[in-house]
Amino acid sequence: MTRRIFVATLVVTALVASGEMLAQENRPLVVASTTQVADFARQVVGDRMEVRSVLAPGADPHLYEVKPSDAELVRQAAICLENGMHLEGGDWMRKLAVAAGKEDELVTCTVGIKPIVLKAEGNQHVDDPHSWFTPLNAAVYVNNITQAVGKYDPQHKDEYQARARLYLEQLRALHLWIREQLSAIPPEQRILVTSHDAFNYYCQAYGFEARAPVGWSTGAEIGGGLTPARRKTVVDSIRDSGVQAIFVETSVNPKLIREIAKEAGVAIGGTLYSDSMGGPGTAGETYVGMMRENTLHIAGALKRK
Numbered sequence: 405m406t407r408r409i410f411v412a413t414l415v416v417t418a419l420v421a422s423g424e425m426l427a428q429e430n431r432p433l434v435v436a437s438t439t440q441v442a443d444f445a446r447q448v449v450g451d452r453m454e455v456r457s458v459l460a461p462g463a464d465p466h467l468y469e470v471k472p473s474d475a476e477l478v479r480q481a482a483i484c485l486e487n488g489m490h491l492e493g494g495d496w497m498r499k500l501a502v503a504a505g506k507e508d509e510l511v512t513c514t515v516g517i518k519p520i521v522l523k524a525e526g527n528q529h530v531d532d533p534h535s536w537f538t539p540l541n542a543a544v545y546v547n548n549i550t551q552a553v554g555k556y557d558p559q560h561k562d563e564y565q566a567r568a569r570l571y572l573e574q575l576r577a578l579h580l581w582i583r584e585q586l587s588a589i590p591p592e593q594r595i596l597v598t599s600h601d602a603f604n605y606y607c608q609a610y611g612f613e614a615r616a617p618v619g620w621s622t623g624a625e626i627g628g629g630l631t632p633a634r635r636k637t638v639v640d641s642i643r644d645s646g647v648q649a650i651f652v653e654t655s656v657n658p659k660l661i662r663e664i665a666k667e668a669g670v671a672i673g674g675t676l677y678s679d680s681m682g683g684p685g686t687a688g689e690t691y692v693g694m695m696r697e698n699t700l701h702i703a704g705a706l707k708r709k
C-alpha cells in the first residue's frame with residue numbers, strides 16, 4: 405500500500421467512524437422509568453432510537469430517590485415512559501418529566517389495563533401497579549409505546565409497527581408456554597409467597613393465590629410495611645397451606661423472606677425477578693427471559709415431588 409492510499413484509507417475510516425457516532429448521538433432519546441418498560445421500548449424502536457432506563461437492574465421503583473443525572477437525562481428525552489399506577493413511588497418519573505417541561509412527552513404505559521384493586525389499610529383501595537406480570541398486559545404496554553413512537557417519528561411508523569407485531573407474537577407464545585409449564589403444579593401448591601405483592605397479575609392469570617408479607621409496596625406508602633400481626637398471619641398461613649416453597653425477589657432485601665421461611669419451616673424456591681429485570685448477561689435481562697426464569701423457578705419448586 406502506498407503512503408497516499410494508506411492516508412486516504414485512514415481518512416475514510418475516520419469519517420465513517422465519526423459519521424456512525426454522529427448517527428448514534430443524533431438518535432432521539434427514549435427515557436423509561438423501569439427496566440422492563442425500557443425493554444418493551446427497545447423491542448419496538450430497534451436501533452432507530454436510544455433507550456435508557458432510569459432504574460438500574462435490581463433497583464426498587466417504590467423507594468427510588470432520583471439523582472441530578474436522572475433530571476439531566478429526562479431533559480434530553482424526546483419521549484418519557486412511565487409505568488404509572490404509582491409504581492414509581494411519589495410519582496417520581498412524572499415529577500422528573502414535569503420539572504423538565506416534558507409533561508406532554510410523558511407516556512403512561514399502563515393506560516388501558518384493567519387494574520387489580522387491592523385493599524389497603526384504613527379501608528383504602530389502590531390499583532396494583534405490577535401489571536406487566538402477564539404477557540397479555542405487557543402487550544398493552546407495547547401498544548402504547550408503539551403509538552407514541554409512531555406519533556413522534558411518523559416516517560418510520562410502519563417499521564415500529566412491524567417490530568411490535570413480531571414482539572406481540574412472542575408475548576402470545578410466552579403466555580401459552582407459561583400456562584403449560586405451570587400445569588404440572590397441583591392445585592394445593594398453587595400459592596405464591598413472595599416478599600412484596602408484585603405477583604397478583606401473574607397469579608390471577610395462571611390460577612395461583614398470591615401472598616406477600618410486605619404488601620403492595622416496599623415503602624411506607626398505603627398498604628406497605630409489615631406489622632408483627634401481619635407477619636404472624638403470613639407465617640401461620642404458610643404453615644397451614646402446606647406449600648413447599650416460598651420465594652425471594654431480586655429487587656427486595658431477601659432477609660425477611662429467609663426469616664419467614666425458617667419460621668414456617670419451608671424451603672426457598674429461588675429468586676424471582678420482580679420490579680426490575682436482571683443485569684446485562686443474565687437470563688433475566690429481557691422481559692421474556694425474566695418471565696421464563698421466574699416460571700421455571702416456580703414450576704420447579706412447587707410441582708409434585
Ligand SMILES: [Zn+2]
Nearest residue numbers: 602620621679
Ligand atoms: Zn413492587
